[in-house]
Amino acid sequence: MxxxxxxxxxxxxxxxxxxxxxxxxxxxxxxxxxxxxxxxxxxxxxxxxxxxxxxxxxxxxxxxxxxxxxxxxxxxxxxxxxxxxxxxxxxxxxxxxxxxxxxxxxxxxxxxxxxxxxxxxxxxxxxxxxxxxxxxxxxxxxxxxxxxxxxxxxxxxxxxxxxxxxxxxxxxxxxxxxxxxxxxxxxxxxxxxxxxxxxxxxxxxxxxxxxxxxxxxxxxxxxxxxxxxxxxxxGAGIVHIVLDETAPEDWARDIVVNAKVQRPSVCNAVETVLVLRAAAERLVPGVVAALRAHGVTIHGDETVQRLVPGVVPATEEDWATEYLALEIAIRVVDTLDDAIDHIRAYSTGHTESIITTDQVRAERFLREVDSAVVMVNASTRFSDGGEFGFGAELGISTQKLHARGPMxxxxxxxxxxxxxxxxxxxx
Amino acid sequence: MxxxxxxxxxxxxxxxxxxxxxxxxxxxxxxxxxxxxxxxxxxxxxxxxxxxxxxxxxxxxxxxxxxxxxxxxxxxxxxxxxxxxxxxxxxxxxxxxxxxxxxxxxxxxxxxxxxxxxxxxxxxxxxxxxxxxxxxxxxxxxxxxxxxxxxxxxxxxxxxxxxxxxxxxxxxxxxxxxxxxxxxxxxxxxxxxxxxxxxxxxxxxxxxxxxxxxxxxxxxxxxxxxxxxxxxxxGAGIVHIVLDETAPEDWARDIVVNAKVQRPSVCNAVETVLVLRAAAERLVPGVVAALRAHGVTIHGDETVQRLVPGVVPATEEDWATEYLALEIAIRVVDTLDDAIDHIRAYSTGHTESIITTDQVRAERFLREVDSAVVMVNASTRFSDGGEFGFGAELGISTQKLHARGPMxxxxxxxxxxxxxxxxxxxx
Missing domain, CATH: 3.40.605.10 (Aldehyde Dehydrogenase; Chain A, domain 1)
Known part of the structure; x- marks a missing residue:
């Protein structure tokens, strides 16, 4: 302390x-x-x-x-x-x-x-x-x-x-x-x-x-x-958004930007974006441009570096970092399994969201991701006692005993x- | 361990x-x-x-x-x-x-x-x-x-x-x-x-x-x-039954006997009976006789010793003992406040019951006693997952976080x- x-x-x-x-x-x-x-x-x-x-x-x-x-x-x-x-x-x-x-x-x-x-x-x-x-x-x-x-x-x-x-x-x-x-x-x-x-x-x-x-x-x-x-x-929030193959461009862009820049210093702000390889070329340039328009620094893996110039190379440490600032890490993954495995490895169990129009994959994400709040097609900023209708919030529990999520x-x-x-x- | x-x-x-x-x-x-x-x-x-x-x-x-x-x-x-x-x-x-x-x-x-x-x-x-x-x-x-x-x-x-x-x-x-x-x-x-x-x-x-x-x-x-x-x-159960001034003789006797002898080795069996002074003379001899008929050894305070012969003098240690056997401690108290104070001092917060026909005192007991299960006019043996309708029981929680009482x-x-x-x- x-x-x-x-x-x-x-x-x-x-x-x-x-x-x-x-x-x-x-x-x-x-x-x-x-x-x-x-x-x-x-x-x-x-x-x-x-x-x-x-x-x-x-x-x-x-x-x-x-x-x-x-x-x-x-x-x-x-x-x-x-x-x-x-x-x-x-x-x-x-x-x-x-x-x-x-x-x-x-x-x-x-x-x-x-x-x-x-x-x-x-x-x-x-x-x-x-x-x-x-x-x-x-x-x-x-x-x-x-x-x-x-x-x-x-x-x-x-x-x-x-x-x-x-x-x-x-x-x-x-x-x-x-x-x-x-x-x-x-x-x-x-x-x-x-x-x-x-x-x-x-x-x-x-x-x-x-x-x-x-x-x-x-x-x-x-x-x-x-x-x-x-x-x-x-708990702390290393919060993830997954951009699935079927993610609409506008939802991907608007939700990632909102989740990162609306209030970057709070625990429900997104820290890492995982993009399915099949959608990387279609989605990454637009999402990065929109983030940069709000002053966000991009840390990206090799694919992201190849798709957009001027990206800071992401290291292992980036995946485990809660920036709480106008910085974001972006990684391209081959499959939804890889995205879920990444979340298992690095998430603090606070909030994760997937952007997809595929119902089967959406439900699989909701079922298999073991975090306090799991979302489809919504900004992680909604993970909040006020937004959940509790009127006041003591904090967001990332443990499983007694209380989980906004309290x-x-x-x-x-x-x-x-x-x-x-x-x-x-x- | x-x-x-x-x-x-x-x-x-x-x-x-x-x-x-x-x-x-x-x-x-x-x-x-x-x-x-x-x-x-x-x-x-x-x-x-x-x-x-x-x-x-x-x-x-x-x-x-x-x-x-x-x-x-x-x-x-x-x-x-x-x-x-x-x-x-x-x-x-x-x-x-x-x-x-x-x-x-x-x-x-x-x-x-x-x-x-x-x-x-x-x-x-x-x-x-x-x-x-x-x-x-x-x-x-x-x-x-x-x-x-x-x-x-x-x-x-x-x-x-x-x-x-x-x-x-x-x-x-x-x-x-x-x-x-x-x-x-x-x-x-x-x-x-x-x-x-x-x-x-x-x-x-x-x-x-x-x-x-x-x-x-x-x-x-x-x-x-x-x-x-x-x-x-x-948790362990140092379980109390309070016999109020208005306790009917048959309920007092039947409930104390049931709570002690039906299965003495379990955590919801009664260990201490607190009798209001105004009811001591009326209730203690009958309750003691009924318990003795089932082979229960009585540990009593001075008043109890005076009311019935052959009682083992109760010590401070008796109030803090979970006998889990055919033994019981009986104490005479002046007021309902004294009974609640005794419970505060010695209870493990498992189960307590009061025998009374006074509605105001019954509700006060339910409100003020801070245990997982608080009863009026019922045997403490009902403090059980099966009896509560849960079908199976993992145990009885005496903590306040996550689960309290039968689980x-x-x-x-x-x-x-x-x-x-x-x-x-x-x-």
């Missing part, structure tokens, strides 16, 4: 344990809140964020100044930056989450058991949601709001680059909860414990019900490898089984 | 990696099998178990003889024992699993996305299911059959006490698959790698999609703490999202 020990931390196992125990206790209170209570609390948080704008901006200015002194890259400084518009956006996002249907109490399934007792599976909060994430301070508010809407308490460990901003944001949210008569321990940070804070979350069995890492592949890998509490892995509020819940009998015993 | 290194193992990292890679490859084949294919394969396995009865019994006799030499407890020897009837039972269980509805391909939810593409979430196999378990050889067949029915490959690590039995059972199942034209690598063991085999499953990221430990609390704890692959924790075939699956578009790009 890129996080460093906060110098003024005085970590003690007891103090951390106490904090986690208070989160657990608070989660019993948040689990009992009505949907109306939770919505009111979130609106109070949104109001408070706007009301305390100046304090938040001052803390953020400190973080930015420190970041500049420490030579943080300008892209990272931009992600760290808060301004009036972004604080307004934060508050609006919290109000959007307040407006989402409450998943808690939803009856998932149920029936009468053979002996006559009524059986119901109902949605309940996890309890305490832990999060370990990097520089963006908006994640602090996002995760707290999603956790609260779904009846959970949250314990947060943010990036040290955003330390001052996060401290004030959490302080503002806690005060807003307190004013609503909700225990402020429902939102806590372990930032002041530095690395030990992250460790206490990863090893917080009995206190942390689920841990969500958000950030670089390295951070996620560390959390998955070290945690003894259940983790939901939100909404329901993915921050568990269930329990209720049995209502009248004296039944088992024969 | 109680497992010891198999003396003839020649573990090499490469050989293990190769075996896991073959499981992954096999899982692509099993994922593509139709429901009919899978049912036919399971019937072939059931036939083969019966046909190779003599070989299985001979191997089992070797395990039993070794167990006796090594001084295995008679209860463990009984769990290890296979005979004609138990092999018949194994085959019948496999045929029952073959008859279950196939979860794979089930459409969980779906709708048209705003831009017009069709979105579907469909059930898919996990891929490779790993299992680490203790002495009972029937678990070997059970888990393999459940994994295959749900389109998964299985890699098994059984207890060393059942080594010969497991080797032959796996051999018989693999031959049956082979004869059906299904790759035998869909069912594999790492028993020959000893402890390194278990370690290879726990650290098999990229190969093992989910790992299921089954056995003692110690084994489960080890697997959860050490694994870097996702684990489904199937059926659907809990051995993940989902993926399919998008079928017609050239859609994101605006």
């Amino acid at each position: 890129s996080q460093t020990l906060v110098p003024d931390a005085v970590p003690t196992a007891d103090a951390m344990r106490d904090r986690l125990a208070r989160a657990k206790e608070a989660s019993r209170a948040t689990a009992g809140l009505t949907s109306d209570d939770k919505a009111a609390a979130l609106h109070a948080i949104a109001d408070a964020l706007v009301a305390h704008r100046d304090r938040i901006l001052a803390a953020n200015a400190d973080d930015l100044a420190r970041g500049e002194r420490e030579g943080l890259a300008s892209a990272l400084l931009d992600r760290l930056l808060l301004d009036d518009a972004r604080i307004g956006g934060l508050a609006a996002a919290v109000r959007d989450i307040a407006a989402l249907p409450d998943p808690i109490g939803q009856v998932v399934r149920g029936h009468r058991m053979p002996a006559g007792a009524a059986l119901e599976e109902v949605r309940v909060p996890f309890g305490v949601v832990g999060a370990i994430y990097e520089a963006r301070p908006n994640v602090t508010v996002d995760i707290a709001a999603l956790a609260l809407r779904s009846g959970n308490a949250a314990v947060l460990r943010g990036g040290s680059a955003a330390r001052q901003s996060n401290t004030v944001l959490i302080d503002v949210m806690r005060a807003a909860l307190d004013a609503q008569g909700i225990t402020p321990d429902a939102v806590q940070t372990v930032d002041d414990f530095g690395r030990d804070g992250a460790r206490s979350l990863m090893h917080g069995r009995g206190f942390i019900d689920v841990l969500v890492p958000r950030g670089s592949a390295g951070l996620i890998e560390t959390v998955v490898a070290e945690s003894t509490v259940p983790v939901i892995e939100t 909404g509020l329901a993915e921050l819940t568990s269930t329990k089984w209720l049995v209502r009998g009248a004296g039944q015993v088992r024969r | 109680s497992q010891t290194l198999v003396p003839d193992a020649v573990p090499t990292a490469d050989a293990m990696r190769d075996r896991l890679a073959r499981a992954k490859e096999a899982s692509r084949a099993t994922a593509g099998l139709t429901s009919d294919d899978k049912a036919a394969a399971l019937h072939a396995i059931a036939d083969a178990l019966v046909a190779h009865r003599d070989r299985i019994l001979a191997a089992n006799a070797d395990d039993l003889a070794r167990g006796e030499r090594e001084g295995l407890a008679s209860a463990l020897l009984d769990r290890l024992l296979l005979d004609d009837a138990r092999i018949g039972g194994l085959a019948a269980a496999v045929r029952d699993i073959a008859a279950l509805p196939d979860p794979i391909g089930q459409v969980v939810r779906g709708h048209r996305m705003p831009a017009g593409a069709a979105l579907e979430e469909v059930r898919v196999p996990f891929g490779v299911v790993g299992a680490i378990y203790e002495a009972r050889p029937n678990v070997t067949v059970d888990i393999a059959a459940l994994a295959l029915r749900s389109g998964n490959a299985a890699v098994l690590r059984g207890g060393s006490a059942a080594r010969q039995s497991n080797t032959v059972l796996i051999d018989v199942m693999r031959a049956a698959l082979d004869a059906q034209g299904i790759t035998p690598d869909a069912v594999q063991t790492v028993d020959d790698f000893g402890r390194d085999g278990a370690r290879s499953l726990m650290h098999g990221r990229g190969f093992i999609d989910v790992l299921v430990p089954r056995g003692s609390a110690g084994l489960i704890e080890t697997v959860v703490a050490e694994s870097t692959v996702p684990v489904i924790e199937t 059926g075939l659907a809990e051995l699956t993940s989902t993926k999202w399919l998008v079928r578009g017609a050239g859609q790009v994101r605006r």
Whole structure:
């Protein structure tokens, strides 16, 4: 992890344990809140964020100044930056989450058991949601709001680059909860414990019900490898588009361009295009020209280099790279099997799409590609909680346990089984 | 773990990696099998178990003889024992699993996305299911059959006490698959790698999609703490029944007796009874007498000792003990809050029940007790996959991620999202 020990931390196992125990206790209170209570609390948080704008901006200015002194890259400084518009956006996002249907109490399934007792599976909060994430301070508010809407308490460990901003944001949210008569321990940070804070979350069995890492592949890998509490892995996206022999030229061009350039820095942006050899001559020049018109650098294999001039020769490393930038890798493959094998070898299991008018090959691709989202004739940019109709998104899960693909509020819940009998015993 | 290194193992990292890679490859084949294919394969396995009865019994006799030499407890020897009837039972269980509805391909939810593409979430196999378990050889067949029915490959690590039995059972199942034209690598063991085999499953990221430990609390704890692959924790049950002030005498007696004595060795058997003080005098003597009539030893707190003679004084340790035997702990509490606090402190989160005719207190118990299954006026013995209508049971999950409570075939699956578009790009 890129996080460093906060110098003024005085970590003690007891103090951390106490904090986690208070989160657990608070989660019993948040689990009992009505949907109306939770919505009111979130609106109070949104109001408070706007009301305390100046304090938040001052803390953020400190973080930015420190970041500049420490030579943080300008892209990272931009992600760290808060301004009036972004604080307004934060508050609006919290109000959007307040407006989402409450998943808690939803009856998932149920029936009468053979002996006559009524059986119901109902949605309940996890309890305490832990999060370990990097520089963006908006994640602090996002995760707290999603956790609260779904009846959970949250314990947060943010990036040290955003330390001052996060401290004030959490302080503002806690005060807003307190004013609503909700225990402020429902939102806590372990930032002041530095690395030990992250460790206490990863090893917080009995206190942390689920841990969500958000950030670089390295951070996620560390959390998955070290945690003894259940983790939901939100993953990097080495996303592929396959241009089949029958791919219409306009769909191929428009979908690849949209998937690459509409927002290149996000995980559902395409990174590698695989072109069937029979269609390479017909499709590659047009797709490359359209990408270049948007400033995209092309890394290509030998066939691509032969078909269009000025292509950067692609290396093995390119197939395994998530550029998150205006760069793309293009490879020509002989068969659909080769395309699927390439995806198996290099995909992170996030999203893949095929452009084809061949129904048999389309269905085969949907069946055989083992990724969270598999598409035919659509831009990979649709792989998104908002587009899927979830209203808010916690991230995109690339694991198979519990949640796969875009995660909404329901993915921050568990269930329990209720049995209502009248004296039944088992024969 | 109680497992010891198999003396003839020649573990090499490469050989293990190769075996896991073959499981992954096999899982692509099993994922593509139709429901009919899978049912036919399971019937072939059931036939083969019966046909190779003599070989299985001979191997089992070797395990039993070794167990006796090594001084295995008679209860463990009984769990290890296979005979004609138990092999018949194994085959019948496999045929029952073959008859279950196939979860794979089930459409969980779906709708048209705003831009017009069709979105579907469909059930898919996990891929490779790993299992680490203790002495009972029937678990070997059970888990393999459940994994295959749900389109998964299985890699098994059984207890060393059942080594010969497991080797032959796996051999018989693999031959049956082979004869059906299904790759035998869909069912594999790492028993020959000893402890390194278990370690290879726990650290098999990229190969093992989910790992299921089954056995003692110690084994489960080890697997959860050490694994870097996702684990489904199937847990021990310190199960409680609360006798409320309004509990009818006959329900209190019949349910406690049923929950304790119908099958004391299983995880949904009650271990602790909490009696509200206002009902103690009315209920305790009758419940104790009924339990004693079935040979149950009573551990009681001071009030219980005062109400009935001959009670073993309960210690702190009793509240934290899963007896799995004809023993029970009884404690008198002042309020429903005290009962819920006791459950919070000592429960493993498996199953709890309250006996009451007070609707308000019943609903409060259902809401506030945070266990996988919470009941009113029913025996905890109903906390079971068969009773819940799942047809087969992989175990009872006491974790909150992915699966909670009794797990059926659907809990051995993940989902993926399919998008079928017609050239859609994101605006």
